[in-house]
Amino acid sequence: MSRLAAFGRFWWDFVIGDDWLVAVLVAAAIGATAVLAAASIAAWWLLPVAVPLVLWLSLRRAIRSA
């Protein structure tokens, strides 16, 4: 069990890293892009708008917790 937990923790640290909120917000932005695209609305702009906001939020969180 502990090996399984260690394996899971390794992949969590590897992909998600220090700030899980980044993964959640990126997933939400990609989901919103898919919704717009499915409704035939231009959606290419959404990620370039969302990503800097997510990064800035994550930087502020890192500085606050330092």
Next chain:
Amino acid sequence: MSTGDSFLVLSAFLASGVEFVEALTIVLAAGLARGWRPSLAGLGAATVVLAVTVAVLGPALTVIPLQALRLVVGALLLVFGLQWLRKAILRASGYKALHDEDAIFARELADARGAAHVERAGVDWYGFTLSFKGVLLEGLEVVFIVLTFGSAQGSIPLAAVGAAAALVLVAGVGIAVRAPLARVPENAMKFAVGVMLTTFGIFWSAEGAGADWPGSDAALLGVLGFVILFSLVFVRLLRRERRSVVLAVEVEA
């Protein structure tokens, strides 16, 4: 070679280069402290595991439909890239200590010299596992980048060429100097890799989600410029903020 292909080779080269520099530090520390035999055995064993991983996962990825692949790979690269970029911006703005290969090397060397000698399968076990784990963990990131970049761009071999070039360069210099490559501008390279991973992540995940980029593949250059721009703006803003905080603390003292 198209814009996407050039980015692919360059990104794989830079990202792999950073990881190989870190792996070299560990292999050198293991070799100097515990002998070259266990260190090189660990390096060889980890290389075999990584090669098998690429051989198994590489062909498997090519059977996944491109749009679904780009969605998943794009999302992963975006999350992964933002991690790199976040650390690089925090380092560049002074909020996080710079990566210091010399200090890491000294720490690894001291730990390795202090560990007890236990022999297994004819080699010093500490030296072997130190080298094996180091190369495997750093190498997994290289494998991840080569496979994801390569498969989403439609050419795993091209990504592998970028990684192989970095390996030859780092190994060649490492053998020549037999010291950690402290002069490599590692933080600047990590910043560049973060920018590239984020750029590809934005581009592919939007495409995978069904969005159409104006200008098709040429939009990649626009996304790259945009990511560089906002990253540099963030560094500047945070540097200024940190300077004013330090100044306020000094005035108070």
